[in-house]
Amino acid sequence: MNLHHYLVVSAILLVIGIYGVLTRRNIIGVLMSIELIFNSVNINLVAFNHFLYGGELWGQGFAIFVIGLAAAEAVVGLSLVLAIYKNIKTVYVENMNVLKG
Amino acid sequence: MIEYAPLIVLLPLISAIVIFFFGRWLPLRGALIGILVMGFALIQSLGLLYHCALNPGFIKELSLTWFQFSTIKTELGFVIDGLSSLMLVIVTLVSFLVQVYSLGYMHGDPRFKRYYSYLSFFTFSMLLLVVANNFLQIFIGWELVGLASYLLIGFWFEKESAASAGRKAFITTKVGDIGFFLGIMSLFFYFKTLNFNEIQTALAGNIITPQICGIIALLLFCGAIGKSAQVPLHIWLPDAMEGPTPVSALIHAATMVAAGVYMVARIYFMFHYGAFSLEVVAWFGMVTAFLAATMALVSTDIKRVLAFSTVSQLGYMVLAMGVGGRTAGMYHLTTHAFFKALLFLGAGSVIHAVHTNDIQKMGGLSKKMVWTFWTFTFAWLAISGVWPFAGFFSKDAILEEAMLSGHIFLFWGALFVAFLTAFYMTRLYLLVFITPARDKHIYSHAHESPKSMVLPLVVLAFLSLVSGYLLKDSIHLLVPALDKLGTVPEGTVPNLSHGHHWFVPVISSLFALGGISLSFLFYFTKMFSAEKIAATFPGVYQLLLKKYGFDEFYIQYIIRPADFIAGTLYHFDDVIFDQKGVDGVGVLTDKLSVIQDWFDRNIIDKLVDLWGDLAQRASLFVKRFQTGLVQNYIFFVVLGFGALVFWQLKLNVNDFLNLF
Amino acid sequence: MISGIVFYLVSALLLFSALQVVTRRSVFSSALYLAATLSLVAVLFVLLGADFLAAVQILLYVGGILVILAFAVMLSSVQQAKLEHQVNEQWVPSLLTCIGLLLLIGVGLKRTSFLEGARIYLPTTEPLGILLLGKMVLPFEVISLVLLTSLVGAILFSRK
Numbered sequence: 001m002n003l004h005h006y007l008v009v010s011a012i013l014l015v016i017g018i019y020g021v022l023t024r025r026n027i028i029g030v031l032m033s034i035e036l037i038f039n040s041v042n043i044n045l046v047a048f049n050h051f052l053y054g055g056e057l058w059g060q061g062f063a064i065f066v067i068g069l070a071a072a073e074a075v076v077g078l079s080l081v082l083a084i085y086k087n088i089k090t091v092y093v094e095n096m097n098v099l100k101g
Numbered sequence: 102m103i104e105y106a107p108l109i110v111l112l113p114l115i116s117a118i119v120i121f122f123f124g125r126w127l128p129l130r131g132a133l134i135g136i137l138v139m140g141f142a143l144i145q146s147l148g149l150l151y152h153c154a155l156n157p158g159f160i161k162e163l164s165l166t167w168f169q170f171s172t173i174k175t176e177l178g179f180v181i182d183g184l185s186s187l188m189l190v191i192v193t194l195v196s197f198l199v200q201v202y203s204l205g206y207m208h209g210d211p212r213f214k215r216y217y218s219y220l221s222f223f224t225f226s227m228l229l230l231v232v233a234n235n236f237l238q239i240f241i242g243w244e245l246v247g248l249a250s251y252l253l254i255g256f257w258f259e260k261e262s263a264a265s266a267g268r269k270a271f272i273t274t275k276v277g278d279i280g281f282f283l284g285i286m287s288l289f290f291y292f293k294t295l296n297f298n299e300i301q302t303a304l305a306g307n308i309i310t311p312q313i314c315g316i317i318a319l320l321l322f323c324g325a326i327g328k329s330a331q332v333p334l335h336i337w338l339p340d341a342m343e344g345p346t347p348v349s350a351l352i353h354a355a356t357m358v359a360a361g362v363y364m365v366a367r368i369y370f371m372f373h374y375g376a377f378s379l380e381v382v383a384w385f386g387m388v389t390a391f392l393a394a395t396m397a398l399v400s401t402d403i404k405r406v407l408a409f410s411t412v413s414q415l416g417y418m419v420l421a422m423g424v425g426g427r428t429a430g431m432y433h434l435t436t437h438a439f440f441k442a443l444l445f446l447g448a449g450s451v452i453h454a455v456h457t458n459d460i461q462k463m464g465g466l467s468k469k470m471v472w473t474f475w476t477f478t479f480a481w482l483a484i485s486g487v488w489p490f491a492g493f494f495s496k497d498a499i500l501e502e503a504m505l506s507g508h509i510f511l512f513w514g515a516l517f518v519a520f521l522t523a524f525y526m527t528r529l530y531l532l533v534f535i536t537p538a539r540d541k542h543i544y545s546h547a548h549e550s551p552k553s554m555v556l557p558l559v560v561l562a563f564l565s566l567v568s569g570y571l572l573k574d575s576i577h578l579l580v581p582a583l584d585k586l587g588t589v590p591e592g593t594v595p596n597l598s599h600g601h602h603w604f605v606p607v608i609s610s611l612f613a614l615g616g617i618s619l620s621f622l623f624y625f626t627k628m629f630s631a632e633k634i635a636a637t638f639p640g641v642y643q644l645l646l647k648k649y650g651f652d653e654f655y656i657q658y659i660i661r662p663a664d665f666i667a668g669t670l671y672h673f674d675d676v677i678f679d680q681k682g683v684d685g686v687g688v689l690t691d692k693l694s695v696i697q698d699w700f701d702r703n704i705i706d707k708l709v710d711l712w713g714d715l716a717q718r719a720s721l722f723v724k725r726f727q728t729g730l731v732q733n734y735i736f737f738v739v740l741g742f743g744a745l746v747f748w749q750l751k752l753n754v755n756d757f758l759n760l761f
Numbered sequence: 762m763i764s765g766i767v768f769y770l771v772s773a774l775l776l777f778s779a780l781q782v783v784t785r786r787s788v789f790s791s792a793l794y795l796a797a798t799l800s801l802v803a804v805l806f807v808l809l810g811a812d813f814l815a816a817v818q819i820l821l822y823v824g825g826i827l828v829i830l831a832f833a834v835m836l837s838s839v840q841q842a843k844l845e846h847q848v849n850e851q852w853v854p855s856l857l858t859c860i861g862l863l864l865l866i867g868v869g870l871k872r873t874s875f876l877e878g879a880r881i882y883l884p885t886t887e888p889l890g891i892l893l894l895g896k897m898v899l900p901f902e903v904i905s906l907v908l909l910t911s912l913v914g915a916i917l918f919s920r921k
Contacts, residue, residue, distance in 0.1 A: 001764060001768045004875075007870055008867070009805070013779055014866075015859045015860075016779040016783060017779070019855055019856065021732065022736050022852075022858075023732075023783065023848050024783065026788050026847060028833055029791055029847065030732070031830070032782055036779055036783075036795070039802045042806075046806055046814060049809075050809040050810050050811070052875060053878065057888050058892070060814050061893055061900075065904055067818065067822065068821075068904045068907070069904065070826065071821055071826055072908050072911035075911050075915045076915055076918075078830065078833040079914065079915040079918035083918045083919070085837040094730060096731075098729060099727065736855055739862070746869070750865060750869060752868065
């Protein structure tokens with residue numbers, strides 16, 4: 001299994017994640033799609049690291065940081081979601097259009 | 102002496118100006134200045150006359166160049182010879198006497214000072230005319246006396262009749278002046294100069310043919326027709342009686358109307374050279390004399406009778422000129438000036454006393470106004486041509502000339518006019534003074550005039566008596582007859598009282614006395630009745646009363662068409678300019694403004710609206726993108742990213758084929 | 762050969778799970794499928810020789826983030842309309858866009874050929890630790906600040 005395969009997988013994962021971001025009505029669904037994108041990125045990084053940079057682990061280090069950031073972002077995002085939910089009692093994105101116009 | 106000549110002319114002008122502006126503060130409101138100036142001028146003129154009489158053939162010319170264009174010169178000239186010095190005396194004497202007379206006549210008139218100013222101005226103009234040595238100056242003087250006449254006729258301009266009489270005089274003489282001016286222009290065209298002497302000498306050089314000279318002479322005579330009230334331009338003189346009587350005496354009896362005769366005398370060489378012009382002139386004079394005498398027969402206004410008489414006597418003078426009697430014409434002019442002025446001043450005295458012009462209301466005034474009566478008697482006898490009064494001699498001179506020149510018809514015609522003259526003057530005399538009073542009220546109020554008015558009458562009466570005899574011989578020295586070349590024959594003193602020495606005086610006296618006696622029979626003894634004759638020939642009577650319908654003819658065929666044309670032109674002009682011009686501009690502006698409004702509203706406003714609309718539509722369009730939904734925004738981000746990738750990849754068909 | 766089969770199997774499951782994440786109507790189901798996806802990614806990491814990372818993936822993602830996610834889902838669950846249509850109105854253009862994007866990435870992939878090196882399967886924990894605290898110490902410190910910030914933010918948001 002060479003690099004290309006892993007890249008294709010991560011590409012498909014990325015596209016699925018983008019599709020989810022654009023499409024999901026529930027805001028938590030959007031956040032989950034973002035996690036998918038993060039993961040695709042991680043796969044990319046690790047795959048490149050494995051196939052092209054033998055011995056070095058910079059890709060993996062980067063991937064760890066990505067995971068950390070993903071975590072931080074998920075925390076903040078979800079607390080936002082909860083705060084919003086407390087306000088407007090709904091989690092559907094189409095209702096969150098105060099900036100409309 | 103000759104050095105004073107310019108002074109004679111200029112002093113009256115200065116006095117006119119001084120009286121006009123400063124008269125309020127001068128003694129007698131400026132009249133004194135006028136009289137003193139005129140007296141001085143009179144003395145100088147008498148001196149000049151004496152000098153000229155003693156030196157026959159004396160001629161001295163003073164000339165100042167006025168304008169000079171290379172070779173062409175216009176000048177202000179003073180020529181002193183027998184002719185002009187005679188006229189100077191006449192003008193200054195009568196003007197002086199009239200100014201003295203006016204002290205009494207115009208006493209209390211609110212425009213007294215202006216009257217004297219105008220009189221001085223008139224005298225200046227007349228003197229300018231008299232001493233002229235070139236056509237331009239004579240024309241200037243001509244026009245100025247016309248102006249003065251207008252001002253003085255219409256002096257009481259509150260009266261509509263006086264104002265229109267002034268206008269009539271001015272315009273009628275202007276008609277004559279057109280011909281005069283055409284004549285002057287023709288002369289200038291041919292001779293390039295307007296000086297009398299130069300033209301006279303140039304005539305010998307055959308520059309123009311006698312025919313053309315005759316035509317030019319007649320054109321120049323047109324001026325005399327107007328100014329000296331010959332038929333057909335005589336219509337203004339009867340109406341000019343609206344002015345104050347002293348004015349009538351000065352201007353319309355003695356001086357201004359004589360200007361035409363004087364002018365003919367001055368440029369006599371032109372008539373001489375021109376073939377047929379003298380004939381025409383003579384006939385003009387004859388017709389005028391006859392028609393005017395007949396008109397005087399029926400008039401009942403004292404001044405109007407005298408006006409017609411003046412026209413008739415002017416016709417006499419012109420007739421004299423026409424038959425070659427230059428000397429006789431000037432002789433009669435002189436004597437006529439004196440007795441006609443006397444007649445007018447006497448009439449003025451009567452009018453002043455009875456406050457009416459209508460002779461039918463007068464009568465028996467010989468007892469109430471003694472001085473006036475006796476001086477008037479002298480004038481009456483003078484004009485009727487009774488020996489030894491002045492008119493006898495001058496009329497005889499004319500009749501002799503007529504006979505000598507061979508114009509038999511004119512001779513008998515002139516005799517008949519003399520008969521008529523005696524008749525109507527006697528009629529006037531009888532009706533005013535001798536016959537019993539018809540209006541008791543007027544008769545009771547009549548009184549003699551003040552001394553300032555009586556004194557001139559006396560002077561003039563004296564002159565009416567003696568001037569004829571005095572001038573009998575010296576007139577030939579002063580105004581010599583011209584020979585065929587138009588120059589004065591050297592050293593000869595032509596004496597015309599030869600041959601028919603006794604015939605003319607006798608027959609003229611017969612006619613005169615016949616006229617007087619017939620008039621007595623009509624009006625004093627009532628043997629014949631004027632009313633019955635008028636009733637027997639009603640047509641003739643009406644014709645005479647209407648003055649041969651000249652005025653009506655002119656009004657109908659000249660004035661009305663001119664008025665009509667003027668009115669039409671005015672109306673046309675009015676319509677064109679008002680409608681097309683003002684209204685047109687208005688309508689045009691209106692239409693333009695409609696277009697502009699349309700433009701403004703539809704294009705400019707729409708343009709403005711367009712941008713607003715555009716902005717609104719753009720914003721409405723763009724607004725759709727601002728859904729407020731983040732997913733839409735992210736979609737565009739992704740789309741943009743995709744587009745970026747797309748462009749960077751630079752796809753070709755192989756890529757697609759290799760994809761799978 | 763075996764790694765090939767495993768790879769394909771894992772990839773298939775991975776992609777299937779990912780699809781389920783984005784298409785399930787119930788959010789909770791999506792969350793569970795997300796868990797599966799993340800786990801399978803960890804397997805993929807193992808296949809790629811990143812053992813420590815796989816562990817970190819499981820620990821953090823599945824054990825941390827997913828739990829929070831589950832909490833959020835539970836706390837904000839809407840009782841009614843649980844089976845509502847979960848895809849919004851722009852799914853057609855986004856589908857097309859995503860497929861296009863996939864194709865483009867595919868084209869890009871097809872064009873490039875990588876010069877592969879040796880594949881080394883060594884334990885990565887110690888080298889990773891040395892790396893993190895050695896050459897990557899700055900990001901390490903920074904990320905701790907980031908985590909601190911996010912913690913503070915989360916607390917702030919959840920206060921009354």
